Amino acid sequence: MTAKKASAALISVFHKDGLEPIVKKLDELGVTLYSTGGTEKFIRDLGINVVPVEDVTSYPSILGGRVKTLHPKVFGGILNRQDNESDVSQMKEFDIPQLDIVIVDLYPFEKTVASGASEQDIIEKIDIGGISLIRAAAKNFKDVLCVSSMEDYEDFLNVISEGNGSTSLEDRKRFATKAFNISSHYDTAIFNYFNKEKEETVLKISETKGQVLRYGENPHQKGFFFGDFDAMFSKLHGKELSYNNLLDVDAAVNLMGEFKNDDPTFAILKHNNACGLATRSNIHKAYVDALAGDPVSAFGGILISNVEIDKPTAEEIHKLFCEVVIAPGYADDALEILKSKKNRIILVQNEIELPDTLVRTCLNGVLVQDKDSKTDTKEDLNPVTDKKPTPEEIEDLIFASKLCKHTKSNTIVLAKNKQLCASGTGQTSRVDALNQAIHKAQSFNFDLNGAVMASDAFFPFPDCVEIADNAGIKSVIQPGGSIKDQLSIDYCNENGLAMVMTGTRHFKH
Numbered sequence: 001m002t003a004k005k006a007s008a009a010l011i012s013v014f015h016k017d018g019l020e021p022i023v024k025k026l027d028e029l030g031v032t033l034y035s036t037g038g039t040e041k042f043i044r045d046l047g048i049n050v051v052p053v054e055d056v057t058s059y060p061s062i063l064g065g066r067v068k069t070l071h072p073k074v075f076g077g078i079l080n081r082q083d084n085e086s087d088v089s090q091m092k093e094f095d096i097p098q099l100d101i102v103i104v105d106l107y108p109f110e111k112t113v114a115s116g117a118s119e120q121d122i123i124e125k126i127d128i129g130g131i132s133l134i135r136a137a138a139k140n141f142k143d144v145l146c147v148s149s150m151e152d153y154e155d156f157l158n159v160i161s162e163g164n165g166s167t168s169l170e171d172r173k174r175f176a177t178k179a180f181n182i183s184s185h186y187d188t189a190i191f192n193y194f195n196k197e198k199e200e201t202v203l204k205i206s207e208t209k210g211q212v213l214r215y216g217e218n219p220h221q222k223g224f225f226f227g228d229f230d231a232m233f234s235k236l237h238g239k240e241l242s243y244n245n246l247l248d249v250d251a252a253v254n255l256m257g258e259f260k261n262d263d264p265t266f267a268i269l270k271h272n273n274a275c276g277l278a279t280r281s282n283i284h285k286a287y288v289d290a291l292a293g294d295p296v297s298a299f300g301g302i303l304i305s306n307v308e309i310d311k312p313t314a315e316e317i318h319k320l321f322c323e324v325v326i327a328p329g330y331a332d333d334a335l336e337i338l339k340s341k342k343n344r345i346i347l348v349q350n351e352i353e354l355p356d357t358l359v360r361t362c363l364n365g366v367l368v369q370d371k372d373s374k375t376d377t378k379e380d381l382n383p384v385t386d387k388k389p390t391p392e393e394i395e396d397l398i399f400a401s402k403l404c405k406h407t408k409s410n411t412i413v414l415a416k417n418k419q420l421c422a423s424g425t426g427q428t429s430r431v432d433a434l435n436q437a438i439h440k441a442q443s444f445n446f447d448l449n450g451a452v453m454a455s456d457a458f459f460p461f462p463d464c465v466e467i468a469d470n471a472g473i474k475s476v477i478q479p480g481g482s483i484k485d486q487l488s489i490d491y492c493n494e495n496g497l498a499m500v501m502t503g504t505r506h507f508k509h
C-alpha cells in the first residue's frame with residue numbers, strides 16, 4: 001500500500017500568506033498540527049489547535065531563533081522508516097511523535113541579498129532548521145510528504161483534499177523532487193553570495209524558471225529557455241517565442257544597449273546580426289533608413305527601437321513581414337496597427353540589466369567570460385595617420401564600431417551618416433568580410449564615397465585598407481596591434497585615408 005493517511009504535520013513557514021486554507025483543511029481532516037513560534041501563533045489565532053514544537057523538544061526556541069526545530073525528537077519523527085522494526089521500537093522508546101507531513105517556507109535569502117541588506121542581516125537569513133526539515137522529509141518520501149515552498153501550497157491543498165487526508169507515493173516523490181530543487185537552489189544562492197569575488201573557480205548555476213520551447217534551433221531538436229523573460233519584457237501580442245527568436249532578441253537587446261542614450265535609433269536583425277541600423281532625428285526616419293540597409297534580409301527579421309514607436313513608424317513596419325518588434329513603448333495607435341498581424345510578437349523592453357557574465361557550452365564543459373562591456377568612445381580614438389577624421393566621420397566611426405562589436409567575427413562594418421551601408425559577417429578572413437560588405441552595399445546602391453570602415457580586429461596586412469580605399473572609404477577604425485600595423489598606416493598616409501586605433505578588440509565568435 002503506497003497511500004498513507006496523514007495523522008500529524010509539522011508546519012514552520014516564513015510567509016504565512018496562503019497558509020490558512022491548508023491548516024483549516026488539515027484540522028478538518030483530524031491531522032495534529034505541530035508548529036514553531038510565529039507559525040504557531042498564526043495557526044492559534046485562526047482558532048485552530050496546534051502543538052508548540054517546544055512541547056516535543058522540551059527546549060524553547062534559542063539563540064534568537066537559530067535553533068528551534070533542530071532536535072532528535074523532531075528529526076526522528078520525520079526520518080523514521082515506518083516499515084523498519086528497529087525504527088518503530090526506537091520511536092516508542094524515545095517517545096517520538098510520528099510526522100507525516102512537513103510544510104516549510106524558507107527564510108528569503110535571495111530577496112534579502114537583493115534588497116542590499118547588511119552582511120549580518122543576510123547571514124541571519126540563511127535558514128538552517130528549515131532546510132534540514134526539507135531535506136529530511138524529502139529523503140523519507142516513502143513515508144512523508146514535504147511541502148518546501150509557499151508556491152506549492154495550492155498543489156498540496158489539492159492533493160490532500162482529493163486524497164481525503166491520504167497521500168500517494170507518487171505525490172510524495174513528486175513533492176520530494178520539488179524539495180530537492182528548492183534546497184539545492186537555496187544552497188547555490190548562498191554559495192554564490194559567499195563567492196562574490198570568484199575566489200573559487202567553481203561554477204554553480206541554478207535556474208528554476210525553465211520554459212519548454214516548441215523546439216530548439218531546428219524542429220527535430222528539443223529546446224528550453226531558463227531565465228526570467230517576464231522580468232525583461234512585457235509581451236503585448238503575438239505567438240510564442242521560439243529558440244531562434246530568443247537568440248535574436250538577445251542579440252537585438254545587446255546591440256541596442258549601445259544606443260540607449262543616442263538619438264532615435266532603429267535596428268533590424270537577422271540570424272543575430274544587424275542587416276539594418278540607422279540613427280536619425282526621429283524614429284520614422286531611423287526605421288526607413290535602417291530598412292534601406294538591406295530590405296531583402298529584413299524579411300522575417302527582428303526589429304528594435306531605442307524610443308517609443310509612433311504611428312507613422314508602425315505604418316511602415318506593417319508593410320514588412322517581421323517576427324518580433326521590441327521597443328521601450330508604443331503609441332496607442334501604433335500598437336493597434338502592429339497588433340493587426342496575428343503572429344507578430346510585440347515586446348516592451350523593461351529597464352533591466354543583463355548579466356555581465358556570459359556562459360556557453362564548450363567540449364565537455366562550459367566557457368565563462370565577462371561580457372564585452374567596452375564601448376569605444378571619442379576619447380578612445382588614437383589617430384595614427386597624417387589625415388585626421390572629420391567630426392562627422394568620428395560620429396560614423398563610433399556608430400560603426402558599436403555595431404561591429406555585436407556582429408559575428410570576422411566582421412567589417414561600412415557606415416555613412418549614421419546609417420549601416422553593409423557589413424561582412426562571420427567570414428573566415430577579414431578580406432572576405434570587407435569584400436562581402438562592399439559588394440552588398442553596392443548592390444543596394446549605396447555610395448561608399450566618404451563612408452567609414454570598422455574592423456573588429458586588427459588588419460594583419462595592408463590589403464583591407466587598399467580595398468576600402470578603392471571603394472571610396474575615407475576613414476577607418478580598428479583596434480591595432482598587428483606587427484604589420486605600419487604597412488596599413490603607410491598605405492593610408494600615401495592615399496589620404498584617416499585611420500584611428502582604439503586598442504580594444506571586439507571579437508564575437
Ligand SMILES: NC(=O)c1ncn([C@@H]2O[C@H](COP(=O)(O)O)[C@@H](O)[C@H]2O)c1NC=O
Pocket residue numbers: 012013014015035036037038039040065066067068069070104105106107126127128129130131
Ligand atoms: N532554527 C531552526 O531550528 C528553524 N526551524 C525552522 N526554521 C525556519 O523558521 C521559519 C518559521 O519561523 P516562525 O514559525 O517562528 O515564524 C521558517 O522559515 C523555517 O524554515 C528555523 N530557522 C532557521 O534556521
